[in-house]
Amino acid sequence: MEDIVVRSISRLIVPFIQLYGLYVIFHGHLSPGGGFAGGAIVASSMILYGISFNLEAGSRKLSHDVSSLLESGGALWYLLVGLIGILLGSNFLANKIAGVNLGTPGQLLSSGIIFLLALGIGAKVASTMITLFYSLSGGESSDGNRT
């Protein structure tokens, strides 16, 4: 789409959407939201960028490799955080029982593994939505050719 109004406004608003998405992810244990909601907000900013500019510009900003790295990294991060519980001598994904320091309720760095898991879920949901959008709209194929 070659519209100067849409381009200018989306260029202006995309950083704020991303900041809000990161806020929702990082404050998942304090306020409504969390990994799923925040990841969807972050992904929607990239989808808005891809729609208002073109798909090539969007995939230059966040390439397929980075996206798939986030995808697998989110899942592996979730598993690694879950293994903390086993290393501390308790169950998989254990939080207070394993003796993780919970901190003061209400602080940003509190609630043990909940905060860490939300980061993994956020990265995973965001990269899933972005990859699906760019794959379905045919912006990027496996060997870099536009289809």
Next chain:
Amino acid sequence: MEINPLIGVGILLVIAYVFFYLPQSQIRQILVFIILFMIGYALVITVAEMPAFGALDTPAYNLVAARYIEGTVGETGALNVIAAIITDYRAFDTLGEATVLFVAIAAAVSNLKTH
């Protein structure tokens, strides 16, 4: 209400016969209408049996909900009860959910690559 299992099996067989094997005819249309009316009637009386919205004696309003509301801050340190449930009490379920996302995107990308 106690229902004999044999009656249930019989009803299912009749439904399967009507829907899958009976040829297109006037009788088939009447039978399909009767069966759909019975299913719809059962669904409507089930909905009518449900507790009113916000009623205190709802079956879902039990010890588990009270435990989550009272124990979340002490047991997980999170103020958001929903985040505490999905990433602490039910963290293993969320791991499965993330796996579903992963498999879905892997299937989509591997199929779309050929285009």
